[in-house]
Amino acid sequence: MIKTWDLDPNFKYEIMKEPGGEHLTSCFQCSTCTLGCPLTEIIPSYNPRKIIQMSLFGMRSEVLSNPDLWVCLICQTCTARCPQDVRIADLLGAIRRIAEREEEAGKLKIESPRPRFDKAFEHQLAKYGRLYDMGLAMEYYKVKEGSFFKGMMAMSKDYKKFGMRLFKKGKMGVKSMLPEKVKDRGVMKKIFEQMGERR
Numbered sequence: 001m002i003k004t005w006d007l008d009p010n011f012k013y014e015i016m017k018e019p020g021g022e023h024l025t026s027c028f029q030c031s032t033c034t035l036g037c038p039l040t041e042i043i044p045s046y047n048p049r050k051i052i053q054m055s056l057f058g059m060r061s062e063v064l065s066n067p068d069l070w071v072c073l074i075c076q077t078c079t080a081r082c083p084q085d086v087r088i089a090d091l092l093g094a095i096r097r098i099a100e101r102e103e104e105a106g107k108l109k110i111e112s113p114r115p116r117f118d119k120a121f122e123h124q125l126a127k128y129g130r131l132y133d134m135g136l137a138m139e140y141y142k143v144k145e146g147s148f149f150k151g152m153m154a155m156s157k158d159y160k161k162f163g164m165r166l167f168k169k170g171k172m173g174v175k176s177m178l179p180e181k182v183k184d185r186g187v188m189k190k191i192f193e194q195m196g197e198r199r
């Protein structure tokens with residue numbers, strides 16, 4: 001049940017101040033985003049339209065603690081189909097950034113491993129100028145498990161489970177085991193500097 005005194009009428013403005021969140025109030029709740037989202041075949045309850053509606057209502061704590069915030073694949077299908085140019089994938093990213101700041105401030109605990117993974121991903125790109133799969137896995141597991149040793153144990157367990165499948169599908173090869181720095185990393189550096197300024 002929604003309790004009006006728990007709602008935050010400024011939440012929508014908070015989101016709209018974030019890069020990617022600017023078009024929130026253009027949503028007219030047609031549901032095209034949810035109907036076309038490929039994730040709903042795997043997670044039938046996933047509903048980006050509902051997250052937008054809750055955000056517009058001002059259900060700040062419910063939205064920021066919603067685990068569905070972290071499952072979007074950023075495939076952009078919804079963004080391409082939205083008749084109101086809401087740019088849902090970017091909008092979800094804007095809400096995720098607010099949630100991450102809340103966690104940093106100790107006001108929220110994000111259960112999903114996704115922010116840890118995203119940070120490791122960004123870090124690898126900033127370091128090498130391109131993705132280094134093994135480095136990403138090592139960094140992610142270390143942070144996720146709390147120590148390098150525990151991380152390596154968990155990683156080798158998962159690799160036993162998924163590694164062969166990834167190899168067979170050509171998603172992992174010997175090349176992915178070694179870092180390869182791109183020559184001109186200046187462009188990537190600039191992108192990350194600008195990202196830092198916008199956060």
Ligand code: SF4
Pocket residue numbers: 026027028029030031032033034049052081082083084085086088
């Ligand atoms: S498709 Fe666009 S307008 Fe329709 S519900 Fe989704 S975000 Fe809102």
Ligand code: SF4
Pocket residue numbers: 033036037038039048071072073074075076077078079088089
């Ligand atoms: S970007 Fe996210 S919400 Fe949009 S269709 Fe893809 S998975 Fe669904």
